[in-house]
Amino acid sequence: MAESHAHDAHAHDHHEEGWFKKYFWSTDHKMIAKQYLLTGMLLGAVGAYFAYVFRMQLAFPNKPVPGYGLVTGADYNALITNHGAVMIFWVAMPVLIAAFGNFLIPLMIGCDDMVFPRLNRLSYQIFLVSAIVLGASFLVEGGAFGGAWTAYPPLSAKAEYNLTPLGPSLWLIAVALEFVAFLLGGINFVTTAMNSRAPGMKAFDIPMAVWMIVIASILFMASVGPLIAGAFMLLFDQLLGTGFFDPDRGGDPVLWQHLFWFFGHPEVYVVLLPALGFVAEIITTFSRKKLFAYKTVLYTTIGTGVLSFFVWAHHQFIAGIDPRMANVFTVTTVLISIPIAEMCFVYIATLYGGSIRFAVPMLWALAFIAEFLVGGVTGIYLGASGADIYFHDTYFVVAHFHYTFFPIAIIGTFSGVTYWYPKMFGRHMNELWNKVHFWITIVGFNGIFIPLFMLGASGDHRRIFDYSNFPELATPELQQLRVFATVSLLVMLAIQPVFLINFFYSMFKGKKAEANPWNANTLEWQCPSPPPHGNFAVLPEVYRGPYEFSAPDRADDFWPQNSPT
Amino acid sequence: MAVDSSPLPRPRRAPAVIESEVFAMIVWIFAEVMMFAGFLSAYNLVGARAPAGWWPPPGDPILPWAPTAGASVALVFSAALVVWGGFRPLHERRALGIAVPLGAVFVVYQIVEFARLLSVGFTLQSSAGGGFFFTIVGAHALHAIAGLGALAWVAARRGNVTEGLAKAIRLYWYFVVLLWPVIYAVIYGPSISPGLPALAI
Ligand code: HEM
Ligand SMILES: [Cu+2]
Numbered sequence: 001m002a003e004s005h006a007h008d009a010h011a012h013d014h015h016e017e018g019w020f021k022k023y024f025w026s027t028d029h030k031m032i033a034k035q036y037l038l039t040g041m042l043l044g045a046v047g048a049y050f051a052y053v054f055r056m057q058l059a060f061p062n063k064p065v066p067g068y069g070l071v072t073g074a075d076y077n078a079l080i081t082n083h084g085a086v087m088i089f090w091v092a093m094p095v096l097i098a099a100f101g102n103f104l105i106p107l108m109i110g111c112d113d114m115v116f117p118r119l120n121r122l123s124y125q126i127f128l129v130s131a132i133v134l135g136a137s138f139l140v141e142g143g144a145f146g147g148a149w150t151a152y153p154p155l156s157a158k159a160e161y162n163l164t165p166l167g168p169s170l171w172l173i174a175v176a177l178e179f180v181a182f183l184l185g186g187i188n189f190v191t192t193a194m195n196s197r198a199p200g201m202k203a204f205d206i207p208m209a210v211w212m213i214v215i216a217s218i219l220f221m222a223s224v225g226p227l228i229a230g231a232f233m234l235l236f237d238q239l240l241g242t243g244f245f246d247p248d249r250g251g252d253p254v255l256w257q258h259l260f261w262f263f264g265h266p267e268v269y270v271v272l273l274p275a276l277g278f279v280a281e282i283i284t285t286f287s288r289k290k291l292f293a294y295k296t297v298l299y300t301t302i303g304t305g306v307l308s309f310f311v312w313a314h315h316q317f318i319a320g321i322d323p324r325m326a327n328v329f330t331v332t333t334v335l336i337s338i339p340i341a342e343m344c345f346v347y348i349a350t351l352y353g354g355s356i357r358f359a360v361p362m363l364w365a366l367a368f369i370a371e372f373l374v375g376g377v378t379g380i381y382l383g384a385s386g387a388d389i390y391f392h393d394t395y396f397v398v399a400h401f402h403y404t405f406f407p408i409a410i411i412g413t414f415s416g417v418t419y420w421y422p423k424m425f426g427r428h429m430n431e432l433w434n435k436v437h438f439w440i441t442i443v444g445f446n447g448i449f450i451p452l453f454m455l456g457a458s459g460d461h462r463r464i465f466d467y468s469n470f471p472e473l474a475t476p477e478l479q480q481l482r483v484f485a486t487v488s489l490l491v492m493l494a495i496q497p498v499f500l501i502n503f504f505y506s507m508f509k510g511k512k513a514e515a516n517p518w519n520a521n522t523l524e525w526q527c528p529s530p531p532p533h534g535n536f537a538v539l540p541e542v543y544r545g546p547y548e549f550s551a552p553d554r555a556d557d558f559w560p561q562n563s564p565t
Numbered sequence: 566m567a568v569d570s571s572p573l574p575r576p577r578r579a580p581a582v583i584e585s586e587v588f589a590m591i592v593w594i595f596a597e598v599m600m601f602a603g604f605l606s607a608y609n610l611v612g613a614r615a616p617a618g619w620w621p622p623p624g625d626p627i628l629p630w631a632p633t634a635g636a637s638v639a640l641v642f643s644a645a646l647v648v649w650g651g652f653r654p655l656h657e658r659r660a661l662g663i664a665v666p667l668g669a670v671f672v673v674y675q676i677v678e679f680a681r682l683l684s685v686g687f688t689l690q691s692s693a694g695g696g697f698f699f700t701i702v703g704a705h706a707l708h709a710i711a712g713l714g715a716l717a718w719v720a721a722r723r724g725n726v727t728e729g730l731a732k733a734i735r736l737y738w739y740f741v742v743l744l745w746p747v748i749y750a751v752i753y754g755p756s757i758s759p760g761l762p763a764l765a766i
Contacts, residue, residue, distance in 0.1 A: 115585045183596060191589045195581040221596040226603025232700065233607065242689050242696035244607075250622040250693035252611045259603055 027117035028533060032124050033103035034424070037417075040095035041500075043086055043131060048493060050083040059479075059486035061466050074163070076465040077146025082134070084149030085171070088271070089178050090131055092409035096274040097220075098127070098182065100416055101189050101213040103424065107524035107531060108207050110198030110540040110562070115191045123184040130177035137170035145171040148463065150260055153245035153253045157237040169238050176231050179224050186217035198523065198562070200542035204294065205561065207522045207546040211298060212277030216270045219305050223266035230259030257319055261312035268404065269308045273301060275412025276343060279365045282419050283347055285520045286362035287354025288549040288557050292346050304339040311336055317385045318392050326385040333383030340376045344369055355550075359518075360434040364415030367442050368407045375403030378453070393463070396456025399449045406445055414438070417503075422517045426530040427510030429502050437499045444492025451481040451488075519558045522546045526562050584729030587736060594740045597708075601744060604704070605751050608697045621755060622692035626685055628756040629678060630749075636674035637745060640709075643667035644742035647716065647735050661720035668713045668738075675706050698752060705741070705748055712741045 026032065049067075056063075057071040064070050071079075102120065106113055114120045138144045145167035147156040159165040193214045197206070233244040234256065243249030245256055284291050291297065313321055313329040347369055356362070378400040382388050391397060421429050460473055467474040516525040527536045540562035548559040583591075612620045643664040650660030679699070682688075689699045715734045719726050 116589065183593075187589045187592045190592055191585050194583075194588055195585045218592075221592060222599055225596050225599025225601075226606070229600050229603035229607060232704075233696070236689065236696065236700065240689055242700075243693045244611075244696050246693070250611065250615060250619060251696075252614055252693075254614075255607055255610055258610065259607060262603075 025121070027113070027121045029102045029106050029114050029117070029120060030424075030531060032120055033099045033101075035124050036094045036099035036102060036127070039128065039131065040091050040099060043090040044095075047083050047086040047091055048496070050079040050086070052489065052493060054079045054083070055486040055489050057465065058467075059483045061468065071465075073465045074143060074146060077148075078138070078144040078164075078167070080463070081146050081148050082138075082144055082171075085175070086134070087405070087409060088149065088267070089175060090134065092271040092405065093178070093182060094127060095413050096271055096409065096416075097189075097213060097216060098123070098185050100209070100274060100278070100420075101185065101217070103420065104209055104524065105189055105192055105213065106196070107423070107527065107535060108210050108522050109193060109196060109201060110523040110536065110542065111192070111196040112534045112536070112539070114188045115196055116188050119184050120188050123181045123188070126177055126184070127181035130174045130181060133170055133177060134174035137167045137174065140166040140170065143167055150264070151234065151256075152260075153234060153237065153256050157234060157245050159238075169235060172231050172235050172238070176228065176235075179228060179231075182220060183224070186221050189217045190214055190221075198540050198542050201561075204298075205542055205545050207277075208280035208291065208294070208297065209274070209277035212273040212280075212301065215301055215305055216273040219266045219273075219308065220270045223263045223270075223309065226259045227263035230256055233259075254316070254319055254321075257316050258312070261315045262309070264315065265312045266305070266308045268401075269305060271408050272404070273305075275368065275408045275415075276301075278412055278416040278419065279347060279368050280350075281520075281522065282361045282365040282415055283350055284547045284549060285419075285518050286359055286365075287351050287356045289350050289354035290547045290549060292349040292352075294545070294547070297343065297346055300339045300342055304336060307332065307336050307339070311383075314383050314385075314388070317388045323385075330383055330385045334380060337376055337380050337383070344373055344376070360429075360431055360438060361415050361419035363435070363438050364411055364418060367438070368411045368415060371403060371411060371442075371445070372407040375400060375405075375407065378403060390459075391456065393461060394456035395452040395460045395462055398462050399452035399456055402449050402452070406449075410441075410445075414441075414499075419518070420524075421503075421506070422513030423524055423529050423531070425507045425510070426513055426528075427506050427508075428513050428517070429506040429510060433498055433502050437495055437502070440495040441492055444488050444495070447488025448485045448492065451485040455481050455485075516560075519556070521548055521558050521560050523561055526560050584732065586727070586729035586733040590733035590736050594737065597740065598744075601701075601704070601748070604697075604701045605748070608701065608751060611693055611697070621694045625692055625694040626682065626687050628698070628753050629681075630753040630756045632674070633678065633749070633753060636671050637749065639667045639674075640671040640742050640745055643671075644739055647738055651732070651735050658720050658723050661716055665713050665717050665720065668709060668716075672706055672709050672713070675702065679703075701748060701752060705745060708741050708744075712738045 023031070023035075053065050053068045053071060054076055056065040056068075057076055062070070102114070142159075142164040145151070145156070145162070145164055147162050147168065151168070151172070155161050156168050159168075162168060193206070193210055233242070236242040237244055237246065237251075243251045245251045245253045247253065280291055280297070283289075311329060311332045313325060314333045317326050317329075378396070382391055382397060382400055418429060418434060421427075455478060458478060460478060461470075464470065464473070467479075513529045515527065515529050517529075518525070523536075523540055523542070524531075526540060541564075542561045543564060544559065544561055546561055548561075550557045551559055615622075646660045646664035646667070650657035650664070653660070679702075682698075687695050687698070689696050712734075716738055719731050719734055
């Protein structure tokens with residue numbers, strides 16, 4: 001960890017770099033950000049492919065799926081398990097936190113690199129290994145793990161039950177490695193934001209995106225410990241024959257649920273916060289307004305983070321917990337929707353009276369608020385323990401968390417990528433195709449999950465691979481809704497190549513971007529696009545907050561943080 | 566990339582309140598504390614939910630709490646020496662030269678204790694109690710070994726290790742040592758007076 005001195009070495013360090021060194025062995029935060037981004041996008045495609053296969057099975061049961069073949073029950077379980085795990089741990093986390101955190105933190109706080117650049121490189125490498133281990137779990141005897149992304153024992157602990165002797169252990173090892181990668185990354189983020197800020201940048205001058213990523217990293221590090229403990233215990237149960245979760249030997253299967261959800265609920269805020277941060281940057285820039293109630297947003301976020309450690313048992317209302325405890329967790333769960341609602345109101349208030357421009361990033365940011373609201377509101381239904389006895393493990397829950405995760409992981413990512421693309425690659429993406437992509441994706445997304453709310457409200461149980469054994473769920477009405485959802489998914493997936501082609505084509509052929517194409521204030525826009533090694537020709541000094549738009553006595557309607565006058 | 570000899574401007578920053586290495590170590594220790602809190606609460610939770618008379622699981626031995634307490638004294642002294650050395654840079658090397666062997670005494674004692682417990686049939690697999698004992702105490706021992714290695718490295722490379730890094734490593738050792746009494750109370754506590762329920766933390 002002696003790397004804080006590596007900065008001073010940069011100046012002497014400029015020699016001819018090999019191709020390998022530049023793209024695979026770089027310690028530059030921007031290169032590591034791109035590594036995380038591209039790896040995350042690739043795994044996002046894998047996760048989407050899984051969803052395509054199991055949704056086809058649900059809509060058209062037991063017919064060969066084009067591009068896959070016949071889906072067996074074991075296949076279905078492995079696909080759905082790894083869809084969830086990949087999307088959360090290998091897409092949302094690496095893209096929202098690792099890629100954007102790496103790219104934005106040093107640029108937005110005005111320094112040349114992370115405090116520990118080599119630790120940063122190690123973080124990506126461990127992450128890559130974790131993805132490879134996960135991939136390997138599909139190739140071993142018995143196939144990949146199929147016990148749901150929450151991995152409840154005894155199903156996940158005993159090969160007699162899950163029939164996949166090696167898959168669960170590889171899955172757990174992959175998750176554990178991924179956590180190590182993000183621990184290293186998170187320590188770097190927090191330390192860098194603490195110690196490398198440009199002179200003059202006080203706490204309330206820090207852009208929201210940086211605050212949010214830092215708070216998310218802290219939440220991650222505070223919550224992941226118990227799950228790592230649980231992961232070791234589960235791994236020992238699988239491999240060494242211990243009895244932590246085995247009631248026959250004095251263990252307790254519900255223990256895992258506590259350890260998992262103590263992490264699991266804060267984890268949803270870990271991914272939510274960065275997306276909220278991007279939205280704050282984007283709506284201020286494209287409405288030329290100051291962020292409404294900066295400090296309130298900040299304090300609310302911290303409060304939400306603390307509260308998020310006291311709601312976990314709302315996932316266990318019917319797991320046999322004491323009903324008095326269920327009452328307590330109902331109250332905390334309903335409480336936590338207040339700050340979330342407040343955040344949405346603050347963003348809407350920011351828009352009020354602004355001169356709004358519907359550029360592509362702005363469309364995504366507004367869609368984020370609208371769609372996430374649905375997720376938050378349906379969370380209140382589930383948080384009421386009485387209602388949840390009915391809703392639990394139905395497609396209503398699935399729809400709820402997709403109305404939270406999709407806005408976060410997909411809409412949030414698209415908002416961030418379209419907003420910072422000119423800075424990352426020095427060129428613009430095609431705006432028209434981006435708008436086409438935006439509208440079809442949003443319509444497709446709602447087409448998938450509105451039917452799932454309806455299915456769930458009709459009692460449709462999740463985790464069933466073939467409904468023909470359940471006559472009351474195999475009715476034509478319910479089947480029609482399943483088909484509608486799957487067709488919407490096909491539409492949504494069909495438009496994604498348009499974005500990908502736009503993304504890669506524009507890297508080389510897009511319109512050249514200036515340093516500050518959106519006329520924004522934060523420091524990343526005050527260095528060249530793309531930023532060179534070391535970022536700033538002259539390291540900036542900060543004179544004001546990040547959202548000084550439309551100041552009355554100025555000719556320009558923006559006021560960069562580093563401009564002395 | 567072409568050879569570029571023009572030096573970049575030296576980074577100007579607001580002065581750091583805490584050295585980065587130390588700050589990073591504090592964050593790391595925080596995550597570690599949460600992990601051990603997870604282990605220990607899991608242990609307590611399983612104990613609390615067990616039917617009456619089933620915890621600790623029948624057949625689990627009474628743990629050798631007295632000799633372990635004796636060995637713990639070595640651990641505490643090693644931490645005290647590290648503190649002392651931290652204040653007297655000139656003597657630090659000598660202080661570490663004693664602190665590291667003292668810590669090693671503790672670790673060696675634990676290895677012997679593990680061997681004896683295993684020989685009476687108390688193992689990772691014998692019961693959930695055995696699983697918790699070896700996992701938690703073993704995890705702490707691994708942390709102690711890592712900390713001793715790091716301290717030895719500081720002692721050997723004195724002068725080449727930055728002050729921030731040396732401080733961070735000392736801090737890590739304090740964490741390892743201060744964690745031990747908590748683990749001892751939760752795991753060995755019930756063996757001191759077997760009638761009492763497991764200690765809640
Ligand atoms: C307004 C705040 C929220 C409330 C009140 C809330 C409430 C709930 C409740 C009570 C459940 C359990 C339902 C059940 O299993 O029967 C649940 C499930 C879930 N929620 Fe939320 N939620 C909120 C926000 C979020 C956010 C922001 C995310 C994600 C970023 C999220 C992701 C999930 C996930 C993944 C599950 C289900 C996990 C599973 O069983 O596989 N929720 N939510
Ligand atoms: Cu939750």
